[in-house]
Amino acid sequence: MARAAERLKLVLNHLDRPPFCFQASSTSSQHVGYPQPHSFRYTFDNDILSSEQRLAYEENGFIVIKGLVAEEDINRFREIFERICRREVKVPGLVVMRDVSIVKSEFIPEQKAVSKLQNFQEEPELFRYCSLPQILKYVECFTGSNIMAMHTMLINKPPDTGKKTSRHPMHQDLHYFAFRPSDRVVCAWTAMERINRQNGCLVVLPGSHRGTLKEHDYPEWGGDVNKMYHGIRDYDPNSPRVHVEMEKGDTVFFHPLLIHGSGMNKTQGFRKAISCHYASADCYYIDVTGTSQENIAEEVKGIAARRLGADTSVTFQDIWAIRGRLVQGNRTNL
Ligand SMILES: CCCC(=O)SCCNC(=O)CCNC(=O)[C@H](O)C(C)(C)COP(=O)(O)OP(=O)(O)OC[C@H]1O[C@@H](n2cnc3c(N)ncnc32)[C@H](O)[C@@H]1OP(=O)(O)O
Ligand SMILES: Nc1ncnc2c1ncn2[C@@H]1O[C@H](COP(=O)(O)OP(=O)(O)OP(=O)(O)O)[C@@H](O)[C@H]1O
Numbered sequence: 001m002a003r004a005a006e007r008l009k010l011v012l013n014h015l016d017r018p019p020f021c022f023q024a025s026s027t028s029s030q031h032v033g034y035p036q037p038h039s040f041r042y043t044f045d046n047d048i049l050s051s052e053q054r055l056a057y058e059e060n061g062f063i064v065i066k067g068l069v070a071e072e073d074i075n076r077f078r079e080i081f082e083r084i085c086r087r088e089v090k091v092p093g094l095v096v097m098r099d100v101s102i103v104k105s106e107f108i109p110e111q112k113a114v115s116k117l118q119n120f121q122e123e124p125e126l127f128r129y130c131s132l133p134q135i136l137k138y139v140e141c142f143t144g145s146n147i148m149a150m151h152t153m154l155i156n157k158p159p160d161t162g163k164k165t166s167r168h169p170m171h172q173d174l175h176y177f178a179f180r181p182s183d184r185v186v187c188a189w190t191a192m193e194r195i196n197r198q199n200g201c202l203v204v205l206p207g208s209h210r211g212t213l214k215e216h217d218y219p220e221w222g223g224d225v226n227k228m229y230h231g232i233r234d235y236d237p238n239s240p241r242v243h244v245e246m247e248k249g250d251t252v253f254f255h256p257l258l259i260h261g262s263g264m265n266k267t268q269g270f271r272k273a274i275s276c277h278y279a280s281a282d283c284y285y286i287d288v289t290g291t292s293q294e295n296i297a298e299e300v301k302g303i304a305a306r307r308l309g310a311d312t313s314v315t316f317q318d319i320w321a322i323r324g325r326l327v328q329g330n331r332t333n334l
């Protein structure tokens with residue numbers, strides 16, 4: 001392992017900092033000119049990622065593929081989202097979340113009240129996103145060929161009401177997950193419109209995926225914070241960060257230890273993105289008792305108990321096993 005890391009370092013030293021963004025059309029034919037290391041930690045070679053792209057992910061923990069999802073598909077996701085907001089469609093298991101700043105107000109029309117849909121695995125049109133072949137081709141580079149869709153979201157970041165509650169604190173998604181190993185987990189997050197600093201793009205700390213899972217809790221922002229929006233405890237606001245601005249259809253793939261968040265939405269529009277967290281079906285569940293994840297596990301179990309009735313025998317692992325759906329290969333373990 002140490003020798004593999006040495007070799008990778010040698011290779012990286014030959015390169016300038018790998019770029020973050022790539023065209024959807026770029027293929028492994030662009031290998032030319034880069035030394036081939038003997039082993040990579042975070043990626044597999046399935047002839048989709050070029051060496052340059054693999055090195056970029058190994059070093060930064062994320063990679064943006066431009067133009068990966070067609071406009072027509074995004075428009076279809078948007079239509080079904082609006083129908084769900086109008087309550088024309090009922091979806092089993094779906095969580096419809098409202099921004100904390102408006103949760104107590106009564107007269108807000110539905111589509112302007114929804115800040116996030118979570119767990120849309122039972123809605124065929126939205127779940128189509130998770131099975132798009134061009135997304136799975138990339139996902140396979142990180143997970144291998146048996147692929148589970150574990151967690152689905154459509155984020156509709158509302159215009160900030162002035163209380164800065166539209167921000168998402170800096171966090172690592174692994175904090176929420178009861179499965180490992182983390183290197184076989186990846187998030188695909190697709191911009192459903194142009195997303196920039198004004199409407200609250202993703203903000204990432206490149207290379208932070210090479211660290212460990214940090215302690216998370218509610219940020220002390222001196223106001224309301226959305227339910228379960230935990231942030232890392234020792235966040236240093238001076239860490240070098242990158243604002244990931246994206247066009248409609250661009251897709252970022254990122255590691256679950258990558259520290260990321262998103263800024264305030266200073267526009268009047270609802271900033272939309274759709275995402276899925278994938279894991280290798282060969283991953284295994286872990287018991288988070290006694291770890292830094294115990295706080296989120298307790299919150300999640302509390303909400304599940306309220307929904308399902310007080311069946312306290314449901315574990316954090318069970319909740320993940322119920323949500324997960326096979327999208328490629330065999331359901332070997334998860
Ligand atoms: C990689 C993964 C990363 C992440 O997943 S990060 C973010 C994860 N966030 C979540 O998973 C949030 C999931 N949201 C939910 O489960 C629900 O929206 C939530 C918060 C339970 C509300 O469910 P509803 O069905 O709307 O229930 P309700 O209207 O009866 O409200 C129940 C109590 O919750 C409160 N609430 C609702 N939305 C909130 C919000 N955004 N922030 C803070 N508190 C909120 C609401 O005021 C109510 O409180 P109370 O019981 O009246 O004291
Ligand atoms: N003190 C803090 N603790 C944790 N996370 C923070 C803190 N301050 C900002 N963040 C997070 O940093 C990221 C960027 O937020 P911020 O509101 O600064 O947006 P921005 O995109 O830099 O916009 P602006 O141009 O207004 O600075 C978000 O994820 C935000 O939640």
Ligand SMILES: O=C(O)CCC(=O)C(=O)O
Nearest residue numbers: 155157168173261262273
């Ligand atoms: O603002 C966003 O879209 C990012 C949300 C996010 O990182 C999360 O829900 O885990």
Ligand SMILES: [Fe+2]
Nearest residue numbers: 171172173260
């Ligand atoms: Fe996240």
Ligand SMILES: [Mg+2]
Nearest residue numbers: 197203263264
């Ligand atoms: Mg800022």
